[in-house]
Amino acid sequence: MKYGVLADIHSNEEALRAVLTLLREQGVKGFLVVGDIVGYGPNPDETVAAVRALPHGRAVAGNHDRAVVGKKDLDGFNPHARAAALWTARQLTPASKKFLSSLPDRVATDRFTLVHGTPQNPIDDYFTTSDQFRANEGLFETPVCFVGHTHVPRVLRRHGDGAKVSAWNNGETIKTPPRDKTVLNPGSVGQPRDGDPRAACGVYDDETGEATLFRVAYDVAAVQKKMRDARLPAFLADRLAEGR
């Protein structure tokens, strides 16, 4: 089956809708959600509802999903993230909070593993280095582990005696053979930080083991207007146009 892989949606309903349109055109039938469904953006409840409605959905929690339901304190959050988390907590219905509270740290099948951060520290660590790949490759059992949290599309895998970290570009297909382990970060749907403001997502086929990255333009200005109207921090609205 083909899965859409969604990380760091961050309450950005416009970006999510744009990504879902593309993924359906790609023949996606199931969805893997790698955490941070909410936080930062202007439509937390609508975004949670849209994620809950996805067919064949599997999801794990991110640090923001934990924070807005009181399962993680806000001390590690910068002032913008904290302000947005407090605002988000006030918007969510009890049903949405219950759903976010129920998300596990980790999901694993015989084909793939999902964590927001790293297998070692699923909620808080940023998976960015080859040393981390070496420290984590024994901590998941599947050919591929999808991660999020950095908002930057990346491929991490073994290379000779070490490991290699590379960019994952729009349209690029990565093979995840069963004899290897590959860590894939599909970038962020709702707040990209690699200099490209377009929403990012992955398509993963669990039969072929191939995963492809896609970028999709969405109406950034509409989201920024909603954020300003909601008095969310200006910095968070501004950065959407920069993709940083």
Ligand code: ZN
């Ligand atoms: Zn995030």
